[in-house]
Amino acid sequence: MRPRAVRAPRFERQLPHRRRQALIDATIECLKRYGHEGLSIRTISAQAGVSVGLINHHFPNKDRLIAAAYRHFNDELVAGLTAAVERAPDSPRARLRAFLEASFSPPNLDPEVLAVWVVFWGMFRHSPLIRRVQRESYRGYVRLLHGMLEQLLPRAAAAGRRRARRARVSPLDLRFAAIGLTALLDGLWLEWCLEPGAFQPAEAVRLCEAWVGSLRRRVAG
Amino acid sequence: MRPRAVRAPRFERQLPHRRRQALIDATIECLKRYGHEGLSIRTISAQAGVSVGLINHHFPNKDRLIAAAYRHFNDELVAGLTAAVERAPDSPRARLRAFLEASFSPPNLDPEVLAVWVVFWGMFRHSPLIRRVQRESYRGYVRLLHGMLEQLLPRAAAAGRRRARRARVSPLDLRFAAIGLTALLDGLWLEWCLEPGAFQPAEAVRLCEAWVGSLRRRVAG
DNA sequence: CGTGCTGTTGTACGATCGTTCAACAAGGTC
């Protein structure tokens, strides 16, 4: 064989877009494996299989890479939940159930995922960049959950037409419902991740549905 | 004046117990101010007003200092809540209310306090030391909350004698109540710390009480 | 006042951090 043809390339050039995404994925993977200590340029570049210098070619600095990873992580969560809701039958109850079941199942329900969130939250107060991403990215989640509750709560008599009686829900009740459901959801999710054996994911779904049910009775009953 | 008498001592010797506590306090203060990045030997020793070498004289290494700070932080929380409960009138409802009000008021309800918790949580999965402290220290909290619910839930007819009907609560219901209340509590607390303007602390107390009330209806009614 | 114990200091060390940058090379174009 000709030596020239045998020699494998020492590296493979990638389009900036692809390489950036690979670095973001590596960042999240390092966060899962090593926690906060995994957030070093050398650890991340090793995980991505590239040299230390490459990160600063695609990102101006480390903080921007982390912020990009945070944005990606947030977006993936919202996208997954949204897809689950849209896959469900077109009834408010079914949509809520799909939302809850997606929240309490992989890939969201995972101690490793909690570990990632917790590191990001730890940066929240001291990194304006992270705070900015949080503010921009959390809106999708709030909108999704708020919209679901709005459709669900006024369900009084007219079964078929969901949006007919929208005016029945007072903004105050809707606000409380959203606050409470978010809290219960996050709290249960946190509990499960900290001690996965404590209860079944299906039990968490039922607890959340019971909460919304008690709200509905108070609003419409 | 005599020069000898004027010269101020360059430092003050402390009993090991006092100095250790001062270093623990400085650690928590640094955590509040600078987050995870405040956890450096130099930052902590500067906060405590001592030299860098002193920490390793009182603690074998940095991890042990952090673990001690975590234990102190946990113990303070449980002690504060316990004291609030014992200060309350001797009725299950009043005790629960005192517990909730203490949970949703300073010094617990503080974004800075969340920042401290979050950093500790971030170490949970990767530091056996932190995990050990967590396991040992969380028991007091669970026992307190569990005991309160146990007294509260069976309240059916006999108003005066709280422990008479204890057998009425099935272990299953009690377990669910504890899981749900903990989740709601933690979730609301988290929400408030992330966005202090979102709702009033008193509203959080009412949401928790409503949750326990709906449980009681299901159990005893 | 002298002595001893030990809490305290501050320099030093090696490791690792984020970032820079000159040199390299992959892969398309002509």
Add this chain to the structure above:
DNA sequence: GACCTTGTTGAACGATCGTACAACAGCACG
């Protein structure tokens, strides 16, 4: 096959990290 663009490499830099340790000094005691 020569050339060019640019994604990629890896050594080097200064800063900062946790820890070690010899010297210092506060203070109780005789």
